[in-house]
Amino acid sequence: MSVANLYPVTEAFAAQALINQDKYKEMYQQSVINPEGFWREQGKRIDWFKPFERVKQTSFDDLHVDIKWYLGGTTNVSYNCLDRHLEARGDQVAIIWEGDEPDQHRHITYRELHEEVCKFSNALRGQGVNRGDVVTIYMPMIPEAAVAMLACTRIGAIHTVVFGGFSPEALAGRIADSESKVVITADEGVRGGKRVPLKANVDEALTNPSTHCVKQVLVVQRTGGQVPWHNHRDVWYHDVMKVASSHCAPKELDAEAPLFILYTSGSTGKPKGVLHTTGGYLVYASMTHEYVFDYKPGEVYWCTADVGWITGHSYMIYGPLANGATTLLYEGIPNYPDVSRIGQIIDKHQVNILYTAPTAIRAMMAEGKKAVEGSSGKSLRLLGSVGEPINPEAWHWYHETVGQSRCPIVDTWWQTETGGILISPLPGATALKPGSATRPFFGVQPALVDNLGNLIEGPAEGNLVILDSWPGQMRSVYGDHDRFVQTYFKTFKGMYFTGDGARRDEDGYYWITGRVDDVLNVSGHRMGTAEIESAMVAHKDVAEAAVVGFPHDIKGQGIYVYVTLNADVEASEALRQELRQWVRKEIGPIASPDVIQWAPGLPKTRSGKIMRRILRKIAVGEYSALGDISTLADPAVVQQLVDTHQGMQ
Numbered sequence: 001m002s003v004a005n006l007y008p009v010t011e012a013f014a015a016q017a018l019i020n021q022d023k024y025k026e027m028y029q030q031s032v033i034n035p036e037g038f039w040r041e042q043g044k045r046i047d048w049f050k051p052f053e054r055v056k057q058t059s060f061d062d063l064h065v066d067i068k069w070y071l072g073g074t075t076n077v078s079y080n081c082l083d084r085h086l087e088a089r090g091d092q093v094a095i096i097w098e099g100d101e102p103d104q105h106r107h108i109t110y111r112e113l114h115e116e117v118c119k120f121s122n123a124l125r126g127q128g129v130n131r132g133d134v135v136t137i138y139m140p141m142i143p144e145a146a147v148a149m150l151a152c153t154r155i156g157a158i159h160t161v162v163f164g165g166f167s168p169e170a171l172a173g174r175i176a177d178s179e180s181k182v183v184i185t186a187d188e189g190v191r192g193g194k195r196v197p198l199k200a201n202v203d204e205a206l207t208n209p210s211t212h213c214v215k216q217v218l219v220v221q222r223t224g225g226q227v228p229w230h231n232h233r234d235v236w237y238h239d240v241m242k243v244a245s246s247h248c249a250p251k252e253l254d255a256e257a258p259l260f261i262l263y264t265s266g267s268t269g270k271p272k273g274v275l276h277t278t279g280g281y282l283v284y285a286s287m288t289h290e291y292v293f294d295y296k297p298g299e300v301y302w303c304t305a306d307v308g309w310i311t312g313h314s315y316m317i318y319g320p321l322a323n324g325a326t327t328l329l330y331e332g333i334p335n336y337p338d339v340s341r342i343g344q345i346i347d348k349h350q351v352n353i354l355y356t357a358p359t360a361i362r363a364m365m366a367e368g369k370k371a372v373e374g375s376s377g378k379s380l381r382l383l384g385s386v387g388e389p390i391n392p393e394a395w396h397w398y399h400e401t402v403g404q405s406r407c408p409i410v411d412t413w414w415q416t417e418t419g420g421i422l423i424s425p426l427p428g429a430t431a432l433k434p435g436s437a438t439r440p441f442f443g444v445q446p447a448l449v450d451n452l453g454n455l456i457e458g459p460a461e462g463n464l465v466i467l468d469s470w471p472g473q474m475r476s477v478y479g480d481h482d483r484f485v486q487t488y489f490k491t492f493k494g495m496y497f498t499g500d501g502a503r504r505d506e507d508g509y510y511w512i513t514g515r516v517d518d519v520l521n522v523s524g525h526r527m528g529t530a531e532i533e534s535a536m537v538a539h540k541d542v543a544e545a546a547v548v549g550f551p552h553d554i555k556g557q558g559i560y561v562y563v564t565l566n567a568d569v570e571a572s573e574a575l576r577q578e579l580r581q582w583v584r585k586e587i588g589p590i591a592s593p594d595v596i597q598w599a600p601g602l603p604k605t606r607s608g609k610i611m612r613r614i615l616r617k618i619a620v621g622e623y624s625a626l627g628d629i630s631t632l633a634d635p636a637v638v639q640q641l642v643d644t645h646q647g648m649q
């Protein structure tokens with residue numbers, strides 16, 4: 001490794017950091033030699049009503065996968081995120097809300113947030129929501145989204161947040177799968193100056209018979225725009241809050257009580273409801289937030305993720321609030337009104353720590369210096385990246401232009417399933433290499449295996465697995481424990497399979513190479529190829545579809561769809577547009593295909609399996625690298641596809 005690509009921890013940063021190199025080594029050793037003792041100690045970072053009796057009971061054996069942490073303990077997430085801070089920092093700002101328009105913001109203190117959450121908890125109870133009930137949250141990025149989540153945790157309801165960019169169809173699927181009793185939404189969202197018809201989308205979703213589980217829809221007024229109303233079902237947030245009491249004791253919940261469900265895409269079938277539970281999740285979110293971001297009391301921390309993704313859960317809401325931090329919640333998009341917005345917000349709120357995604361960094365980078373013109377960025381101390389591998393070019397731009405060569409970058413690798421960060425530098429302890437997520441967090445034991453599941457030692461490339469449990473790990477797929485076992489523990493026996501490939505270098509640093517399964521990563525959003533394909537074939541004119549990813553300058557990966565039309569259908573530009581619209585409607589704009597190529601036939605093996613390897617190569621024009629095509633049922637289709645692709649260039 002050339003020295004130019006190694007960024008040692010600066011003395012100045014190390015001197016003030018929570019964890020330096022020696023401390024990291026010592027704590028990491030302890031965490032893997034004596035996990036019980038290590039996590040017993042860390043368990044104390046949250047308040048327990050009843051102390052836990054046993055630290056962990058975990059098994060990755062595929063015949064009896066079992067993951068339980070802090071057994072016997074009882075606690076409450078909203079209590080830990082709010083009540084316990086009131087005495088010392090009740091008047092400190094908990095949430096800074098920055099609106100879509102640059103002249104809108106709000107400051108909400110811990111005391112105010114506590115009161116709002118207590119009231120809304122009572123309001124939810126008034127609507128018949130009890131412990132164990134599931135509540136869908138389909139909200140814009142407004143403080144009420146955090147209030148809704150925290151209120152659910154206060155009364156022991158299980159929330160499932162659905163990204164506001166998902167279509168009514170996608171929303172209905174999640175509501176039905178989780179059997180939600182209540183939906184919380186807003187009249188409309190606002191993003192980049194445009195309104196998003198959230199309430200209307202909910203109405204449409206609820207016309208689907210599979211969503212009859214929903215009894216009430218609670219609606220926050222965000223824009224005051226006209227929305228359809230159903231008196232028997234719809235209730236205004238401000239109406240129930242007016243009469244709700246601000247006293248609400250937090251429910252005493254078991255450490256393993258379900259906390260939330262979050263749907264995520266896999267390589268096959270419908271999105272999975274990833275289930276996280278109470279105690280271990282909060283310990284892990286809180287600990288990783290503090291150490292990875294080297295968080296000190298009083299600092300302003302900004303994670304740009306949407307609340308509809310796991311990053312929004314763990315590192316915008318739960319981790320920061322459990323640590324008594326000031327967390328910034330931004331309603332809009334990075335380039336509205338223009339590309340300088342992120343820099344403007346950093347200055348306006350004196351942000352110290354910025355956590356964002358490579359896709360946002362590349363979008364800023366594409367505009368050169370404009371992104372930082374007119375802002376000083378002086379308050380920044382640390383930068384973070386998440387969601388996909390960060391290419392070294394974007395890393396350098398982020399480091400030099402946003403971080404002014406002063407701020408370390410923590411490139412954090414993790415997943416919806418892992419609940420929190422598993423591989424990342426600790427900024428006071430780890431020398432950085434652009435593009436590498438570096439080393440495991442405390443208690444995390446990553447390893448590489450070949451395709452047969454044999455462990456590979458030393459510098460190597462392979463499938464990334466984790467050998468032992470950590471407290472933030474998902475516990476099950478909601479309603480389908482067998483799918484949980486099948487997806488994560490059957491591929492390589494006795495190990496958690498991440499679905500990612502990685503390389504380990506001579507210093508033991510990990511470099512994530514991307515998904516090794518049929519999952520795409522588009523602008524940091526996970527998309528299953530199977531999901532897009534099934535949306536496609538649901539269109540009346542489509543006989544068959546195959547989806548692959550291809551490198552995309554801004555999004556990381558773009559969506560490339562090969563479509564075989566029904567025999568009597570004529571291919572046309574109008575139909576191409578219609579299919580794009582169709583996918584937007586079935587899933588949401590994030591699934592919109594970048595390229596649609598007509599395919600009279602698809603390359604299949606004799607047993608009917610589509611050879612995506614070939615389709616990936618054609619999509620990028622690497623015709624000479626198609627490999628062996630002699631095993632195909634009809635090798636001639638390959639030439640047809642190559643000809644069509646060439647014709648499109």
Ligand code: WTA
Pocket residue numbers: 264309310311385386387388389390411412413414415416417437498499500512514515521524525526
């Ligand atoms: C990818 C997001 C490289 C990876 C927290 C993983 C990354 C998937 C990184 C999970 C990173 C996430 N470097 N790849 N720093 N972070 N990924 O569930 O492929 O939305 O499996 O969780 O994103 O995406 P998810």
